[in-house]
Amino acid sequence: MKTFYTQFVASLSLVFLISGCAALQSNNSTKPLVIEAAIDLVNIQEDKVQITIRPSSLAGDEIVFYIPQIVPGTYEYSNFGRFVEDFKAFDKKGNPVAVSAIDQNSWKISAAKKLGKITYWVNDTFDGPGGEEIYPMGGTHFDSDKTHLLNLHSMIGYFKNIKESPYRLSVRSPKHLKAFTSLPAISTSDSLDVFNAKRYFHIIDNPILYSEPNAVSFDLDNIKVGLAIYSPSGTHQAAAYQEAIQEMMVAQKKFLGASNNTTSYDILLHLMDMETLRYYGGMMGALEHHTSTTVVFADAMQAAELTQNLVDVVSHEFFHTLTPLNVHSEEIHNFEYNTPLMSKHLWMYEGTTEYFADLFQINQGLIDAPDFYGRMNEKISYGQRYDDTMSFTTMSAGIVEEPYAANYGNVYQKGALINMCLDILIREKSGGEKGILWVMKNLAQRYGKDKPFQDADLIDEIVAMTYPEVGNFFKTHVEGTTPINYNDYLSKVGLTEGETQMKLPAVIFKDAQTPVFTAQYSEDNVRLFVISGLNSSLEAMGVQPGDVMLGLDGQMFPEINQENSTAINAIFNSSFMWDATKEFTLTVARDGETLNLSGKVGAPSMTVSGIVEDAEASEAAVTLRKAWLFN
Ligand SMILES: [Zn+2]
Incomplete structure (x- = not known):
């Protein structure tokens, strides 16, 4: 990750x-049991998707069903079970079977032998409760007719000790959305895709993106x-x-x-x-x-x-x-x-x-x-x-x-x-x-x-x-x-410390992590963003230390306080998305006048102390450097 x-x-x-x-990979002997898993992206209710799991046959009196607490590559507890609601189990005739939640990621199901199917609803992490705690690239996004990002570890679970059985995954989807995934498909149509997974790990190792066709392959x-x-x-x-x-x-x-x-x-x-x-x-x-x-x-x-x-x-x-x-x-x-x-x-x-x-x-x-x-x-x-x-x-x-x-x-x-x-x-x-x-x-x-x-x-x-x-x-x-x-x-x-030109992550930075301005208080105790450093691009636009920032690219800052931090962040955030060709305006106050300074983002850089080639380096060190970088 x-x-x-x-x-x-x-x-x-x-x-x-x-x-x-x-990432990871595991491998054990497989059993002939096939787990059928179905996802319905057509009948979404209150932004939740219904999942149905059918194990072909289980043994024993009771069994535990798990949704992962943690998945490879993330190194933190995600507890994906917290996005599951209305967990139910049914016997082969369709009668309810007793279920009890053990913790937020596992459920005990009685009468395993008779179990026909389990069903549950899954919230997506992109706006479900507590979803912002999940890494978005490991999350799920259900947006009816626009897109579905399926990280299956947050949707499909496994039965205790049956992680190595193959899964057959069916996904019903809106007609105009197309699946993109490395999970092997058995069949595809505009409303139903069926995939094969060799074992549970294979299910979570192959996320699926549904969107209007926008893909290349080479x-x-x-x-x-x-x-x-x-x-x-x-x-x-x-x-x-x-x-x-x-x-x-x-x-x-x-x-x-x-x-x-x-x-x-x-x-x-x-x-x-x-x-x-x-x-x-x-x-x-x-x-x-x-x-x-x-x-x-x-x-x-x-x-x-x-x-x-x-x-x-x-x-x-x-x-x-x-x-x-x-x-x-x-x-x-x-x-x-x-x-x-x-x-x-x-x-x-x-x-x-x-x-x-x-x-x-x-x-x-x-x-x-x-x-x-x-x-x-x-x-x-x-x-x-x-x-x-x-x-x-x-x-x-x-x-x-x-x-x-x-x-x-x-x-x-x-x-x-x-x-x-x-x-x-x-x-x-x-x-x-x-x-x-x-x-x-x-x-x-x-x-x-x-x-x-x-x-x-x-x-x-x-x-x-x-x-x-x-x-x-x-x-x-x-x-x-x-x-x-x-x-x-x-x-x-043959490298040493010295002055070097550093490319900056965005045009409002003066080094890798410091913005070109600091928050200061005016005489009448108003918080202001005052330019306290420059970079090559801002200098070329005529920005000067001491200028008070009023707006960026036509968006004016509201009063600078905690309550407005989201709005202020949004104005700054847009500058992270710009590339070198972007032309923008910085509105500043200088000596009682309001100025609109314009220019291109270009390649903003700054002279900083960094790693440079040592002019005095021995020939042996230079030779070793070439081997290190180019061999
Ligand atoms: Zn990584």
Whole structure:
């Protein structure tokens, strides 16, 4: 998973976090029982969808039915059972059977042997009670005749000890909406689609997007790629994004080489209107699956902005096909949806994945070196928001509980940087020949999707295939609590601290996380947004420090107070969606006059202290740097 927020919070400071996810895979012997599951998207009542589950035959006196408490890739308790209402069971003749709720995610059903079917209604997470606590990319959205986003872990459950039985899933849908999913279809028509799932995991690993047809499909060497978009305004057409996705995935395949064996990959892009984006507190991102990913962004994003976000986020999700898909521990292999045990290795599942999502872009020429250094520098600075003395392996094993849960976002910051340091260290020791990608390829070969590693042995195995110094690094900085001095590693590849141009996340920023203005009080105690810093684009428009901001792009700020924070956020939020071509106006008060300053967003940047190439670096360090970035 990968998530980030785009918003001003009530305190009027910026939140721009990146956090993330992981996937899994499990495998046991199957039983001949088939579970029939039916979803009715036609007769939606009060924004709820009815589900019917028919197990062909069960044994015993009673059985428990579960909806997941947690799903792979999310690392938090979602308790999807809380979206279920009116849970009923019937015998084979249609008579009611006694049911009792055990907790919010499980129900005990009596007379299992006689059980004919269970029925229940499901609320969607996009506006159901407490739905904003669920990651939108792992959520459900029922919008009668427009779209249905089905993350099936929030809709379909499983019977105790029967997770490995196959499912047959029937979905009745409005005629003009078409299903897009990597779940294999047995039959499709304009009003009924029937899918096959080998086991329960397969049901939740293949989300379905229903929308008016807006999809493209293309072949890259030996991988079939699909992209479907639901755009509430109809602005974004899948065909417009094909070229960028194609370029990105070709580059990823080249980077991974033979270690990638994915044969199909589907991208389900569900764009949110501003109201929905606000409901989720500005969160956007994606959740990985083995052969697809669900992505949520804002419909208001302009084309170039959406393209760059797709490249950064979908490349992260696609790299999950390496880990955890092909390299994962037993905890993930036999994932328990209702009594989970977490693995110690989020530094790899999310950290390596996130690091590769940046490294492949410089390795394959999609971004230049200063951009790559800037991304690493940003991770160093965002990482400071978390506890730098918390053992990463301890945090990972305890991630669903505090104080670890609050540090989860660091898997995308320090988690990636751990991999950068390991990469440099292994390159140094191997004379530039091997790096962390080499380690991952070896692990993928040794394990693969059907063979989990022992959680406690992974680090020893990596040390055995590399160098004792790698063992010291893990002991000190990953299992241990000593913060990493990044300069120790950057200097090995001829990098140092220096002045650099940083690309800013939006035109109202002066660095990666600070807006160009601060809230100050006037003499008569009125709160004002006063320009306190600039960037290249605002400077070119003639904005000056001390200017009082009155409005942005024609939208004037209401009185600046807590009550108006939503309205104020909405005005700022729109600027996150702009791409370089956008022309906008900033209305300011200066010396008693109101000025409308206009210009293009362009590529706002700022001179900051960051990572630069050291002009004094030794030849050996420069050679090692090239091996690190381009081998
Ligand atoms: Zn992830």
